Amino acid sequence: MLNFTFHNPTKIYFGEGQLSSIAKEIPANASVLVTYGGGSIKSNGVYEQVSKALEGHKWCEFSGIEPNPNYDTLIKALDLIKEHKVDFLLAVGGGSVVDGTKFIAAAAMYETGDPWDIVAKQVKITKALPIGAVLTLPATGSETNTGAVVTREGNKLPFASPLVRPLFAVLDPSVTLSLSDRQISNGVVDAFVHTMEQYLTYSVDAKVQDRISEGLLLTLIEEGPKALSEELKSDLNVRSNIMWSATLALNGLIGAGVPQDWATHMIGHELTGAYGVDHARTLSIVLPAVMKVRREAKKEKLLQYADRVWGINEGSESERIDNAIAQTESFFRQMNVPTRLSDVGVEGTDLENIVAKLTEHGMVALGEYKDITPEVSLEILKAAL
């Protein structure tokens, strides 16, 4: 196992009815800015619950944070923050709202230059407004982690700082009942691929991390299709298991002390940036191709994954790996997400441009061995056609 430091101080309130807890977590004298997206929280009762919980607080709101949050939108929140002397942010929504709020938190306290530098130049953040989160879409893990992804003019780029990690997060599975099938699928697949990015690398004999990862993968494979089925669509246990899996998949726990890949994500971000493909749908396209192209480098873990997650232990090594990749693709198809670039209208002639963008963004040494060069990325994209 590799050395690691693990510190995840986000306080989690999990379960139905936990939303009222936000009142005691936000200082009574705070000036709160509630941030949200396009309005789903207004139609599913979450906005009402938040308003009720904040009755004793001074608060205002900023709406319109879009999926794949855009810099031009987020920057508008800064005027409101100045005007109302906001000193606490409450993000209410999915990963885009939480990520966007993280950017707002850092940008509001960034006095030395252009706030875009936080993302484009990865300047170290030294101050940020405190954040609380009410999560409405289990997927990204953003509610308890330090990362965020922001888009500007087709450039979708990540940044991270412990200062933007939410202080608390409310995870009420009942608020996820209003999600569309598309967003349920996206969430399950995103959490699945987060687990794979930290699991499917090379072995460092990290038995606990491996087995927790396998447990998360098995849970998502078991529960994901149930959340799409007519019979279990409204089952809160199914939603709870998905929600907790998504948080644990990217809260730092399974990634501590192990090598990590993230090539699928970095290639995927370019597909979202250039073609607007939903985040999870880029992952379901790119991951199988990464597994194919990197089958030698990932051989040991692929065989472990085949055995422990899919129960595949017959046939030659090569056959078992083929079978594990086929099972992964079949799970994605069961979740109704695409597995080929052609499914989302991206063609062979587009690939050079995607690789040029990766290069422009400095994504030239990806993967657990940092040996996924632009040439290898091109090979991966070709395998995904």
Ligand code: NZQ
């Ligand atoms: O905007 P509203 O009206 O709220 O609607 C949203 C949005 O249209 C809707 N939605 C959310 N909760 C709902 C709901 N609709 C009905 N009922 C509910 N309870 O769902 C749509 C998608 O929301 P979004 O927040 O974009 O989805 P997700 O949570 O998948 O977040 C995706 C973003 O997170 C980034 C992605 O790149 C993408 O920008 N990621 C963040 C990560 C992190 N911070 O660690 C890691 C991930 O790998 C990922 O990159």
Ligand code: ZN
């Ligand atoms: Zn993701």
